[in-house]
Amino acid sequence: MKKLTTTDHYSSDDRLLAWADQVRTSCVPMVFRTDSEQGFRGEICSVETDGMCFSRIAAVDHVAIHDWEEVRRTADDYLLVSIQINGKGAIEQDARTAFVGPADMVLFDSSRHFVWHFSGEQYTIRFPRKALEKLVPCGRQQTAVKIPAAAGIRRIAADHVASLHRELSSDNGNDAACAKLGDITASLVAMAIGDYFNTVPLPRSNVKEMHLLRARALIRDRIREPELGPEQIAAELGVSSRYLYRLFAEVGESIGDIICTTRLNGCGDWLQQRAYLHLSITDIAMTWGFNSASHFSRAFRRHFEMSARDYRAQHHEAS
Template structure:
């Protein structure tokens, strides 16, 4: 059943409180601030597909904060996706700000604080974490990122959300299939997010291939971080370490060896270049994520058949 709340039915002094109650029910608890001299005005229209709540929200410009106190008050663990329809807004989370214009999407996480600079109209889809986390990476690097949704898979997902909200609002015979729509909606939104985050190589890629591709991307992007390892990558992907090890083993690879080899190759490339001739070998090793000079020396010699010092000399003499 479609639930529509408009602040016009409340006294001006009660509108923000009524708004907060409805936002808590359809999204997550938040505290609000507005500087409008005309008073707060907004409308929320919410429908449910079983576990997924889809809301069409329109309001005057305001700021909504899901701070640590509100995080503690959130009964369940949610991932939320917003699709801007009109106006321009912004969401801050995990030290980033996503500025969104019409058709843009953004992912945010109820388990951590965020600030929403709200303007115009948008759809917000609230997923239980379990509905999305096994379909697509939903780590900290994916939140508060502007995701253009004007074309391709992302447009299909955005159009699906709008159509879903409209049809469920009419309540014309769709009640029986609402539970099925939960899986359809989660899969379609996951495909749209994965499409943007470059986790799908081919249209027929499955979830395992998405996880493999995203894991390799994480290794490339964060190889300079000493703490990077299988456990951290598994955490970012929202999967277990055991699953991640098995995933690479199925394609005849070791994720630990991939990380080590990537670091060694990066060090070797720098040792070959005159631009890094004044940097010590230990410094280069540390930049590429090694945190122990003796371990680096042994590993480098075993991989390249010579010491890092001899390797640098070999290429220096060749110039």
């Protein structure tokens, strides 16, 4: 299904809001800002096939932010790949920034915060996570890394995306045939990503990657246990606490911050829901693993930039 949208139909004051609606449909929810003196202007031509969305995006320079609030609003779990056509852009994610120019490719993940410094024109493919992840590792070490696509299998993958988008968005009657190429597209893009990372030294060994995956799984599954902390996780993994701290530091993260942020986001989600209005804020905090009301209050205010009481009131004032 082809969808061509442009901000030209909107007044200058409404264009960024309109753009946000357009991008949400073809990519993921984001908030935008621009300092362009000519006012905002953008155009997206999107086509969907086989669960994937292919978009050709052109716009004046702007910044798109997929923050934690937008992550929570993202209905499904996606991996996104952008291929720069002209101009220069940048993607920030996982404590890295990929600066991309024409023929460069970059992978980013909808399940985590990212900042997109958009300039020029590019193709963006939104993959259901499983469609790409089953073919190639797409973890934190692969996101926000510039993948040059000027030659070899990477060039083939980039050219295929351009050709497929062109055919799907045309009116020449080839939609049915092209719609069957989703798996081929995922395979080519996966091969391009794998080709690059197989030729570039990786920052961690497979053992370290396994430890990170298991640590994150423990955090996700046992986050409500008050005793859960770096020491317990290290013990269950059979490693030292010092090793675990260093492991997360290598990818620009703090395991203590991850645990705290996961708990805070859980509390924030419950505070928004009417189903938990009968619970006090302290009860919610303790259910999500906090063992100190004062620590929870300070951490919540720092994370959400308001008190938990005000946060709950804000989400229920219209009820």
